[in-house]
Amino acid sequence: MRVFGSFKCGTLNLEKIEIKSLKREELRNPRCERCGRSMESAGRGQGYRCKHCNTKREAKEVVAIDRAIEEGLYEVPPVARRHISKPLIRMRATTKGGGESVIIHPSR
Known part of the structure; x- marks a missing residue:
């Protein structure tokens, strides 16, 4: 700029x-497939987990920005x-x- x-x-x-x-896209914490809530980090190098239903994901998701x-x-x-x-x-x-x-x- x-x-x-x-x-x-x-x-x-x-x-x-x-x-x-x-910037056309950004990284966000993934959403839980079961309950739809935002997942939290499980710790460095351990991926993400939903603290409500214990679903796990490995990486952040890429979201396009309008x-x-x-x-x-x-x-x-x-x-x-x-x-x-x-x-x-x-x-x-x-x-x-x-x-x-x-x-x-x-x-x-």
């Missing part, structure tokens, strides 16, 4: 934010923008030095 803006008198004023990467935001460049609405900030609508989807393109999400 990269942010653009200023810091003045103890206040952080963001003008733009670039989200470079998002995101309402995408990677790219975002800006504040025009009413909140300072006069020296160039609007993203006037910028083009340029390529950086490494050849990767930036997706622009203008506010208007």
Whole structure:
């Protein structure tokens, strides 16, 4: 993540934010197949167990994360923008030095 803006008198004023990467999935403690409750760790290297019905599993489960935001460049609405900030609508989807393109999400 990269942010653009200023810091003045103890206040952080963001003008733009670039989200470079998002986590698409996370590891969670598994759910018990019998009772549906979350399992607890049985100790280091011993897997997981349900303390209510003693069901056992070996590893955590991978769960996909639904995101309402995408990677790219975002800006504040025009009413909140300072006069020296160039609007993203006037910028083009340029390529950086490494050849990767930036997706622009203008506010208007």
